[in-house]
Amino acid sequence: MNIHKKTKLTPYHKQEVGRLYHKEKITVTYLAKRYNKTYPSEILYVDTKCLYLLKNQTKQQAREYLFVGIDDFSRELYASIYPDKSQFSSAQFLQNDVLGPMPLYH
Structure with a gap:
C-alpha cells in the first residue's frame, strides 16, 4: 500500500x-x-508574476506583471500582462480576461 x-x-x-x-x-x-466540479469558475486558481527586464530595458522603466488564471472545471488557462499589480488590475483581469470569455455551461 x-x-x-x-x-x-x-x-x-x-x-x-x-x-x-x-x-x-x-x-x-x-x-x-478526486473532487468533482459541477460548473465553470467553481474553483479558479490565480497567480501573478513580475516579469524580468529585457536586455535593452533599464531599471527605471516600469515593470510589467503577468496574471494567470486556471479554471479547474475546464482546465482552461487565461493569461494577460498588466502594468501594475494593484487591486484594479486584478479585478480587471478577472472581469475582462477570465469571466468574460469563459463559456457558460448549463
Missing part, C-alpha cells in the same frame, strides 16, 4: 485504511476520490 510519507492520518483513519486494504482489498487510490 503506497501512502505518501507526509500524509497526516489519525489513528482511527490508519486502522480503517489498513482494514479496507487488507481485508476488503480496496486500494488507496480508490479511497482517495
Whole structure:
C-alpha cells in the first residue's frame, strides 16, 4: 500500500485504511476520490508574476506583471500582462480576461 510519507492520518483513519486494504482489498487510490466540479469558475486558481527586464530595458522603466488564471472545471488557462499589480488590475483581469470569455455551461 503506497501512502505518501507526509500524509497526516489519525489513528482511527490508519486502522480503517489498513482494514479496507487488507481485508476488503480496496486500494488507496480508490479511497482517495478526486473532487468533482459541477460548473465553470467553481474553483479558479490565480497567480501573478513580475516579469524580468529585457536586455535593452533599464531599471527605471516600469515593470510589467503577468496574471494567470486556471479554471479547474475546464482546465482552461487565461493569461494577460498588466502594468501594475494593484487591486484594479486584478479585478480587471478577472472581469475582462477570465469571466468574460469563459463559456457558460448549463
